[in-house]
Amino acid sequence: MSHVxxxxxxxxxxxxxxxxxxxxxxxxxxxQAARVTMEGRGEVxxxxxxxxxxxxxxxxxxxxxKAALDRYGAGTASVRFICGTFTIHRALEHACARLxxxxxxxxxxxxxxxxxxxxxxxxxxxxxxISDQLNxxxxxxxxxxxxxxxxxxSAVYRHGDLxxxxxxxxxxxxxxxxxxxxxxxxxxxxxxxxLPDLVELCRRHDAVLVVDxxxxxxxxxxxxxxxxxxxGLVGEVDIITSTxxxxxxxxxxxxxxAAASVCDYLTQRARPQLFSNALPPTxxxxxxxxxxxxxxxxxxxxxxxxxxxxxxxxxxxLGFRPLAGETPIIPVILGExxxxxxxxxxxxxxxxxxxxFGYPVVPQGEARVRCQISAAHTRExxxxxxxxxxxxxxxxxxx
Ligand SMILES: Cc1ncc(COP(=O)(O)O)c(C=O)c1O
Numbered sequence: 001m002s003h004v005x006x007x008x009x010x011x012x013x014x015x016x017x018x019x020x021x022x023x024x025x026x027x028x029x030x031x032q033a034a035r036v037t038m039e040g041r042g043e044v045x046x047x048x049x050x051x052x053x054x055x056x057x058x059x060x061x062x063x064x065x066k067a068a069l070d071r072y073g074a075g076t077a078s079v080r081f082i083c084g085t086f087t088i089h090r091a092l093e094h095a096c097a098r099l100x101x102x103x104x105x106x107x108x109x110x111x112x113x114x115x116x117x118x119x120x121x122x123x124x125x126x127x128x129x130i131s132d133q134l135n136x137x138x139x140x141x142x143x144x145x146x147x148x149x150x151x152x153x154s155a156v157y158r159h160g161d162l163x164x165x166x167x168x169x170x171x172x173x174x175x176x177x178x179x180x181x182x183x184x185x186x187x188x189x190x191x192x193x194x195l196p197d198l199v200e201l202c203r204r205h206d207a208v209l210v211v212d213x214x215x216x217x218x219x220x221x222x223x224x225x226x227x228x229x230x231x232g233l234v235g236e237v238d239i240i241t242s243t244x245x246x247x248x249x250x251x252x253x254x255x256x257x258a259a260a261s262v263c264d265y266l267t268q269r270a271r272p273q274l275f276s277n278a279l280p281p282t283x284x285x286x287x288x289x290x291x292x293x294x295x296x297x298x299x300x301x302x303x304x305x306x307x308x309x310x311x312x313x314x315x316x317x318l319g320f321r322p323l324a325g326e327t328p329i330i331p332v333i334l335g336e337x338x339x340x341x342x343x344x345x346x347x348x349x350x351x352x353x354x355x356x357f358g359y360p361v362v363p364q365g366e367a368r369v370r371c372q373i374s375a376a377h378t379r380e381x382x383x384x385x386x387x388x389x390x391x392x393x394x395x396x397x398x399x
Pocket of ligand 1: 109110111112113115136138183187212214215242243244245252253254
């Protein structure tokens with residue numbers, strides 16, 4: 001390897017260690033569940049997983065993946081339009097569309113891929129995409145890529161600030177597509193996008209509304225259909241992107257759900273579709289089984305929502321000040337990155353796995369530990385985790 005590159009990387013890595021921001025990977029030797037086996041630590045309660053519905057190790061989800069391996073083999077061995085597409089992909093895409101309430105959907109190997117695909121494929125040099133300031137990195141990179149590919153323009157509106165968004169829509173009046181994009185649930189805050197106002201604003205300005213519901217699918221609404229269901233707006237969002245790698249089985253994969261013409265156009269032109277293999281059939285089958293399980297068991301969503309409420313209320317009673325909200329993402333702000341990492345380390349010593357996040361993932365001075373609650377957690381799991389929070393909180397003089 002080039003000496004220049006080697007030296008640069010070594011210096012940067014040493015800097016990460018010095019600044020207390022070096023990420024160490026924790027190896028698990030068991031499936032994702034409320035409690036996992038962590039190499040070198042034994043059993044720990046996991047409060048940092050997106051396995052919101054506890055479906056990653058659900059018997060039906062695992063069995064469907066195994067059956068698909070027998071039926072379809074390991075994979076597509078090429079791009080879908082070149083060498084054929086499996087019927088399981090079509091079944092999955094029908095199920096994704098049905099779940100989120102759109103006429104059609106198209107699967108991708110990840111939601112990252114889906115978010116990289118739609119702006120650069122659907123926009124042109126005449127168009128503009130306007131993005132919430134706190135949107136996920138995949139949306140930000142998708143927009144950067146779209147600008148390079150199509151020469152479209154972009155703007156950023158202040159987080160959740162509808163007046164700022166409206167001003168930006170006004171400034172971009174004219175015969176062009178104006179696309180507004182937001183996360184459904186913001187993953188670092190656990191807050192929900194103001195969807196009713198966004199729908200109204202986009203309708204009034206003839207703008208296209210895109211919602212990335214990766215943290216909301218399976219989580220919000222009585223049946224886990226996402227942010228639109230939470231607000232009684234199923235069918236009102238133009239384009240929904242979401243992941244199969246969180247509540248819906250947790251393996252991998254993502255999708256764009258929208259009108260048939262949008263999905264058909266993406267099939268024709270989206271570069272990640274045209275130049276990359278499809279989702280492995282095992283994963284497609286597991287994800288389909290996860291959606292079918294969710295449709296048959298809405299009580300899982302109710303359990304998740306009840307667990308999240310319980311954990312948030314007990315944290316408040318202990319004297320912590322989590323960010324206000326109503327989702328299973330419950331961040332406790334600590335200030336400096338090193339403080340968040342220290343709290344996360346102490347909690348892990350107590351047998352509770354909660355990740356600390358610092359700058360640049362969250363703004364400077366707003367480092368946090370982020371708890372994520374699952375329907376898989378029992379009251380006993382949550383109470384044990386809360387007792388660990390109390391001990392660590394006292395040791396750090398936070399409560
Ligand atoms: C809001 C949001 N969008 C997209 C993604 C990417 O999803 P995937 O893991 O399917 O690439 C994530 C994952 O963290 C996310 O939180």
